[in-house]
Amino acid sequence: MIWRTSRRTFDLTDHGAIMGVINVTPDSFSDGGTFADAHAAIEHGIRLADEGAAILDIGGESTRPGAEPIPAWEELRRILPVVKGLAGKTSAALSIDTSKAEVARAAMDAGAEIINDVTALQGDARMAAVAAATGAAVVLMHMRGTPRTMQKSPDYADVAAEVLSFLTERLVFAQAAGIESDRMAVDPGIGFGKTTEHNLQLIASLPRFCPTGRPVVLGVSRKSFLASAAGCPDLPDRDAPTAALTSLGRELGARIFRVHAVRENAQALRMTEAILGATPENA
Numbered sequence: 689m690i691w692r693t694s695r696r697t698f699d700l701t702d703h704g705a706i707m708g709v710i711n712v713t714p715d716s717f718s719d720g721g722t723f724a725d726a727h728a729a730i731e732h733g734i735r736l737a738d739e740g741a742a743i744l745d746i747g748g749e750s751t752r753p754g755a756e757p758i759p760a761w762e763e764l765r766r767i768l769p770v771v772k773g774l775a776g777k778t779s780a781a782l783s784i785d786t787s788k789a790e791v792a793r794a795a796m797d798a799g800a801e802i803i804n805d806v807t808a809l810q811g812d813a814r815m816a817a818v819a820a821a822t823g824a825a826v827v828l829m830h831m832r833g834t835p836r837t838m839q840k841s842p843d844y845a846d847v848a849a850e851v852l853s854f855l856t857e858r859l860v861f862a863q864a865a866g867i868e869s870d871r872m873a874v875d876p877g878i879g880f881g882k883t884t885e886h887n888l889q890l891i892a893s894l895p896r897f898c899p900t901g902r903p904v905v906l907g908v909s910r911k912s913f914l915a916s917a918a919g920c921p922d923l924p925d926r927d928a929p930t931a932a933l934t935s936l937g938r939e940l941g942a943r944i945f946r947v948h949a950v951r952e953n954a955q956a957l958r959m960t961e962a963i964l965g966a967t968p969e970n971a
Contacts (some may be wrong), residue, residue, distance in 0.1 A: 705742040733778065792815060808829055
């Protein structure tokens, strides 16, 4: 399974990739404000790469439930120094977590190579053209509503079928817009307009997304559904169940894992892949 960015090719056939989160925001649910300073964010990114992140996902606008949107100029003010500071200082691919074409274009010019768009190219009519023109890899994610409204009574008849249908349609749209299919990945959007039960159903249904032929991104790190599902209300305690879901997700077919605690998840991923690649003694 090949995933191409504007600068490299990931072969995800046998080995998945860890995407480390860098929130350059004052209000993200997990670490808001911790890395709002560009210097701190750059140091954090280098550390995550050293711990095993093949991708660094840099975001300047919070997408937590209830989050308010910010203007493009403020998002650029937050993320550009970090993208420029990390470009060339780490072997990890740089991803920009944005739904604004202006921000994506500037980040790509500064050294990013992946656009991670929680609106699946719907939030800005210009985004698909930017991705096509720059050769960016794109992550197309499912979200019901907007960050401000998404957790207001989300409802589905069949959550896996509806999310799969949406992502399939967005893949067709992206290809028609000039984005090559091997530059696309899909993300079922755990926690984005879903209840705890919806999230659990989507994770159990990950094999249903594999026939799209594109890498599946799993983003469960420290999310609130872990509090009820695993009994860990405190954020630091959610890293263990996150690593468990990285292992399970890899077995179920996911290939890219967006996480905060890189070291633990990288170890869980490699251990799982070692077992998946082993030959049973009596085979």
